[in-house]
Amino acid sequence: GAVVSQHPSRVICKSGTSVKIECRSLDFQATTMFWYRQFPKQSLMLMATSNEGSKATYEQGVEKDKFLINHASLTLSTLTVTSAHPEDSSFYICSAKNNRDGSRNTIYFGEGSWLTVV
């Protein structure tokens, strides 16, 4: 079964509103989670690295004020798209690294979230 749960799987929102996507590790703790975005027929691009208890690290070109990331616990990171616009419509997917995996560096992906801004 899934070890990283992402919710919602699909969301439609109106332009100008905000939408929150959750990424939850179900049976392990994750100090670090990653948020990726995928536009249609394109690759997955890292948006930001979410660090528990501290500020997220954003990739170049990603607006931190628009894509708010909160990693308040070892099992939950949230991505909030603020003042959404149609161009934010995309597939967002998170991944998490198991703290106790040691050198194995196992990464688990969530199921992804389809965001449509109308």
Next chain:
Amino acid sequence: AQKVTQAQTEISVVEKEDVTLDCVYETRDTTYYLFWYKQPPSGELVFLIRRNSFDEQNEISGRYSWNFQKSTSSFNFTITASQVVDSAVYFCALQGGSTLGRLYFGRGTQLTVWP
């Protein structure tokens, strides 16, 4: 720098044909991991394989096989006797030892298997 190149954007085959998806990577890390994921239209990433840089043994899993060649920085994926259900986008990805869990993805190869 970390980079993954999947030169094939789209591949079409007829059922039962064998097909190889190419993946070439670049990294300066001595320790790294290579992945293949399958992405069906629903979007989720289906994990297929992870290989670390110290293990160059080829691997076979059912109809799937992987050829890891450090000398050419390639990690190619072959599907034998393809089936319609294999139709999906396939991503090759690299996790450098220095990148603490971040994956670098290739642009993906859309595989279409016709009946």
